[in-house]
């Protein structure tokens with residue numbers, strides 16, 4: 001490796017989504033033409049790097065992600081409404097190419113690439129096209145990730161050089177998930193059925209109506225919150241307010257202070273994601289989220305699904321809603337017909353690069 005250099009292209013210079021460029025895949029020829037490139041010595045290992053501007057490369061013919069040097073991770077960074085992920089081509093193995101400890105370093109916004117999680121595109125199992133695994137930025141492994149699965153769909157379409165509408169079956173820790181890339185580039189995902197029984201969410205809160213945990217009291221730092229618990233494969237605690245004030249103003253919340261207290265509350269044996277929700281109308285909700293293992297994020301797809309399910313269970317909203325998150329809106333529908341939840345939203349490539357691991 002001595003004497004070689006590795007580059008990270010920091011931006012898509014055309015500002016066009018990467019998926020629309022999929023015939024060039026992740027080709028350095030294209031990306032090096034005008035982007036500022038980072039250059040570092042592989043031996044530096046997260047600690048230091050130098051920056052320089054390089055002349056365009058003309059000679060490389062293979063896809064960027066086809067290069068398989070050991071000790072180097074090639075990745076593409078995507079985001080879904082600002083919920084950002086490092087996507088890794090792991091299609092040759094069911095063993096993640098990054099350990100949880102390495103994921104923590106890669107996700108670090110000062111000393112690494114910076115992301116809310118690392119996602120692995122793996123071979124399908126049980127007859128599915130692909131499997132998806134994810135590590136949160138704290139190294140823990142959740143069962144599912146809604147924004148992540150939209151990014152995953154765009155990533156594999158680019159890897160496989162697929163154009164136009166596409167649909168995949170994906171095995172996840174939450175079971176079968178089916179994203180569909182639409183003509184307009186947005187991704188609609190069949191997120192499966194919500195899980196509502198206390199033991200399966202899991203929560204130690206008592207079930208109220210028909211075995212579900214709806215508007216149950218949860219005391220956090222002496223304040224009685226009213227919460228509804230929903231699993232979309234991963235656990236969510238949804239609140240529209242406290243016993244004394246039902247009308248939350250979500251912009252006023254000190255999420256960094258109260259978020260961890262919900263996440264680690266003794267009522268949630270597997271920790272929990274928490275959504276704080278303001279009802280704008282019966283078809284329009286606004287939320288902020290504190291994610292298990294990732295903290296305050298700009299969006300949470302499974303969280304938005306859980307919010308609509310909770311709002312319906314509490315009689316606050318219709319089954320089809322726009323959910324505003326800090327990073328932008330998601331369209332969520334909880335179908336009465338088949339009990340499935342559908343999420344529609346964007347997923348965008350941000351940059352690609354290589355990093356020593």
Ligand SMILES: N[C@@H](CCC[C@H](N)C(=O)O)C(=O)O
Pocket residue numbers: 083136141142143144145146147148234235273291292293294297299300301302303
């Ligand atoms: N941001 C994700 C959820 C990621 C997993 C979550 N932090 C957990 O631990 O359950 C989403 O968009 O759903």
